[in-house]
Amino acid sequence: MFDLAFNDLNEILAMDGHGVYVWSVYSIAISIIVASFLIAKNRIKGAKRKIKIKNAPS
């Protein structure tokens, strides 16, 4: 069950001609998920900054 299904890196990338489909799907999905995390984090930062500026003694 835990044997590597491929012999070398080239086989992993090529996946018998299906590599372009598999890897493109995974890379785009990972990019979208990571981007969503970054956007959410940036929004929290931005919101906190705005609130701090608003509350700062003038």
Place this chain on the structure above:
Amino acid sequence: MLIVGWVWGLLFAPQDAIQGNSYRIIFLHVPAVIYAELIYFFMALCALMHLVWRVKLAAYLIKSAAPIGAMITFVGLFSGSVWGIPTWGTWWQWDARITSTLILFIMYLGILTLHGSFSNLEKSDRLMSILVVIGVVNIPIIKKSVDWWSTLHQPASISVSGGSSIDPSMLYPLLISIIGLGFTLISLGILSSRSYILGREKNKKWVSEYV
């Protein structure tokens, strides 16, 4: 956990006898589609809570979950389309499951657009909740579309009641991917709702104290 599931599925799971290596998209596609529907169910529960008990937080959760739902439905649709190229010979087919998932994606967009259309946010919350509750009728249709209509899409390979049609060497990484993506989406949901609540409640005293 998601990484373990994907690495196991991509590198260690054996090749499928019919679909070859293209089946490895399953470890992304199936979890994505499962959560596309589950997130909508979660939103419907929150919408009911908001409409019945007027829980403000429930509306905030819907608003935070909707973009995540849209994003993961898009991932599900996209991965399905790409998987269709080597398997069916076409990237898009107007078949029952694909069309109904597209409709789910449109539903998410509709909810987000509806909420963004009104300047009065309390009003937006209520209207959005009404739409989410009514839209839940589509979920069983999406879920059962593969069984009800003749379609290119294969029936569900795994089921909650047991009896899956795939080999354990492929099933385990798939289950781990499903759980892993669940945790990933929950943490994304927490972050997203945190940012939304901060933005929405920015004039409240508790937010000033918290920041």
Place this chain on the structure above:
Amino acid sequence: MLIMILVLTAFPLSIDISQFDLEKFYFSIIVVSLLMTSFLATEGMFEEDFEDGSLEQEFLVEQDFYKIVLSKIFVYVCFIGVPIALIGAIFSFANGVAIGSFMNVFFILSLSNLLLFNVFAFGNALSINKGAMLGVLTTLPLALPVIILLGTAIRSIQYEDGFLEISSLMIGLGFLISAIMPLIISTALKTHID
């Protein structure tokens, strides 16, 4: 109604197809034109009442919104929905449907219109004065089950199999939706006015 006639006549003319092909998929054209026409007919269902303040007035004098919405949908179905269904049935008759099936087609199209008008009225109540785009986005997914049912009913007419079952299901749904939807629509309208 004019739009329905326009779509039904323009489609076969715009693509050069034989009568044989037309008879095969004429129902699809009817379904699409029915969907389009009922959407366009209900586009401004509550908008005018909202803009001129009559909805607010009715709200202030504590009129029963449920009855108002119910009667409004009923009037729309009677004066727009049924004639559209009749046109659809006549066109299907002109394209090879047997005389015996004419009433079945008319009945199914009328029932679908009842369901579609309820769904689109809901979309109109949500989006009210925010344009058709929002209306489409919010209600198109809800119209999907109606289209599926209509498709199944039409197949049952074409193959003369299971018409009674599907029409009974649609009648039941028609009653259920006609009873519940006005309640939901009135809640949405009250939210706008509140």
